[in-house]
Amino acid sequence: MPRQLITRRSLLTSAGAALATAGSGMFSGATAQTLAPTPTMRGGANNYLPGAAIVDRIGGGGFWMTGTVRRAGDGAPLSGQRIQIWAHTTEGHERDPQSHGATLTDVNGTFRLEMPQIVPAFGQPHGHLAYDSGDFETVFLRPVMQSPKDTSLNVDFVLVPV
Numbered sequence: 001m002p003r004q005l006i007t008r009r010s011l012l013t014s015a016g017a018a019l020a021t022a023g024s025g026m027f028s029g030a031t032a033q034t035l036a037p038t039p040t041m042r043g044g045a046n047n048y049l050p051g052a053a054i055v056d057r058i059g060g061g062g063f064w065m066t067g068t069v070r071r072a073g074d075g076a077p078l079s080g081q082r083i084q085i086w087a088h089t090t091e092g093h094e095r096d097p098q099s100h101g102a103t104l105t106d107v108n109g110t111f112r113l114e115m116p117q118i119v120p121a122f123g124q125p126h127g128h129l130a131y132d133s134g135d136f137e138t139v140f141l142r143p144v145m146q147s148p149k150d151t152s153l154n155v156d157f158v159l160v161p162v
Contacts, residue, residue: 005053010012037072037137037160047095048130052084055101058115065127067155068110069105071136077109079161084135085113088121094128122146131157 048144065085069078070147076090086100093099103113118125143155 015107033105035070035072035075035158038139038141038156038158040115040138040140041142042099042131043102044128046128046141047086048084048128049086050132050138051139052086052097052102053131054103055113057103058090058113059098060116060153061114062068063115063117064090064112064152065129065155066116066152067110067129067157069109069111069157072158072160075158077105077107078136079105079107079109079136080133081105081109081111081114081131083157083161084130085115085127087118087127088117088153089095089116091116094121096101102116117151118145118153125150127153127155129155130156131159134162138159 067083068077069081069083071078082102082104084102085102086094088094089099091099101113101115103111105111118127125145126142127145128140129143139157139159141155141157143153145153
């Protein structure tokens, strides 16, 4: 039986093939089954108002908060899940009730809510989002924008059943 000689070249070729295969989606099932839950962020619950109304838009709009909601483990999209959104904007502070609103995810687990432009609070432009439907563990997020000129922010939730 011939012995296979492992050289630097053959090792690099094998590693490249493995990376190409992973990028092709062949391992997508294995990856999805290990999808880790989103941890709550420090400061995410600041000025949270339980029970904020489900709305079509917060204020005059102009800024889009978007994202997805998936189940931890298998990564299945979660429809009908409530996401509350609030921020310091051109129309109000994050503690003001009119700066809060909620939306539901669609059949693909995506959400989208228009709101006024987010402006810096405490030196950083940031939004607040909460998953608070009750079927899964509550998660509070406080993502920081790269620039106060950004007109959208995309946030993804991976949730653990209660």
